[in-house]
Amino acid sequence: MGCGRVGGQLAGLLDAEGHTVTVLDTDAYSFRRLPSDFGGTALVGNGLDQEALKRAGIEEADAFVVVTQGDNRNVMAAQIAKHIFNVPRVICRIYDPLRQELYQTLGLEAISPTTVFARLLKEKLEG
Amino acid sequence: MYIIVIGGGRVGYYLTKALLDEGHEVLLVEKNATLCEKITDELGSVCFRGDGCEAATLVEIGTGRADMFIAVTGDDEDNLVACQVAKYKFNVPRTIARNRNPGNEPLFKKLGVDVVVSSTNIILEHIEEEVPTHPLTHLFTLGDRGLEIVEIKIPPESTTVGKAVKELPLPEESKLVLVIPTERKPRLATASTILQAGDRVIALTPPESEEQLRTALRGS
Numbered sequence: 001m002g003c004g005r006v007g008g009q010l011a012g013l014l015d016a017e018g019h020t021v022t023v024l025d026t027d028a029y030s031f032r033r034l035p036s037d038f039g040g041t042a043l044v045g046n047g048l049d050q051e052a053l054k055r056a057g058i059e060e061a062d063a064f065v066v067v068t069q070g071d072n073r074n075v076m077a078a079q080i081a082k083h084i085f086n087v088p089r090v091i092c093r094i095y096d097p098l099r100q101e102l103y104q105t106l107g108l109e110a111i112s113p114t115t116v117f118a119r120l121l122k123e124k125l126e127g
Numbered sequence: 128m129y130i131i132v133i134g135g136g137r138v139g140y141y142l143t144k145a146l147l148d149e150g151h152e153v154l155l156v157e158k159n160a161t162l163c164e165k166i167t168d169e170l171g172s173v174c175f176r177g178d179g180c181e182a183a184t185l186v187e188i189g190t191g192r193a194d195m196f197i198a199v200t201g202d203d204e205d206n207l208v209a210c211q212v213a214k215y216k217f218n219v220p221r222t223i224a225r226n227r228n229p230g231n232e233p234l235f236k237k238l239g240v241d242v243v244v245s246s247t248n249i250i251l252e253h254i255e256e257e258v259p260t261h262p263l264t265h266l267f268t269l270g271d272r273g274l275e276i277v278e279i280k281i282p283p284e285s286t287t288v289g290k291a292v293k294e295l296p297l298p299e300e301s302k303l304v305l306v307i308p309t310e311r312k313p314r315l316a317t318a319s320t321i322l323q324a325g326d327r328v329i330a331l332t333p334p335e336s337e338e339q340l341r342t343a344l345r346g347s
Contacts (some may be wrong), residue, residue: 048231072202
């Protein structure tokens, strides 16, 4: 869910590896970021809407990744996938490190690009 | 009581005003600086500018000692996250979230929001009440406890008019509580209560028996 730079690229990589991929975004224009040979499905819809998630096939999904621009939107969609649809693997992006920490302790697999990238930069500078 | 309100829109504004009038200590958190200033002009210094989902903001406003935390922004996801942060990071005893999409209500409850207020549902319920032909009105739902209080009108042409309560094929889990005749005083429903045309019956029922209850009372 979320076809930004990260979402679009991830979808392309997974599709190239032979997975069945569906991309969900509220803006059809965002699908331009998908590679031209993308073989998956691109769907316009709001990932906070359970109907839209069903249309995207969440009930059969093995994994659900949320990478929209909104932290709260990501958190809510991830929790819907995990607690309502029982998707086996759910990963979400949370920019805010504090919120990421909280949701990680609440059992959500959450990555904060802020923390990861800051650490990476520091290592580069020191290395 | 110390109450924190997140979201200075119309709901947040009037809620804060009402809570202040009741003598509570209230702090309203609003992101938008202009809106914040306007609220401060009108209600005094009760508005804090900040993001109510951000832990740093919540530390600053003393969320740890709050008795109640109410999130009423226009976005369901913001309300959910604000309440979760308040609940799980600051142990606020009571969290309340406004909900625009009624479909999200079960999710919110499951995820630790104590009270979910769905504005859409409230409006729907009021409309249901005002439509006289509506066969069954939801008066009150006991959250996830699986029980609701409903009102059912006995139509004048119904086959149940003149029948006693004990003669009706009521679902076992449902209980008739009160019969409100069109003109006389309301009375408690007993097995021998006779139904009259136009009576309004108040009943307790689990949602899954609602349909059977309605059919039993309204006949054909």
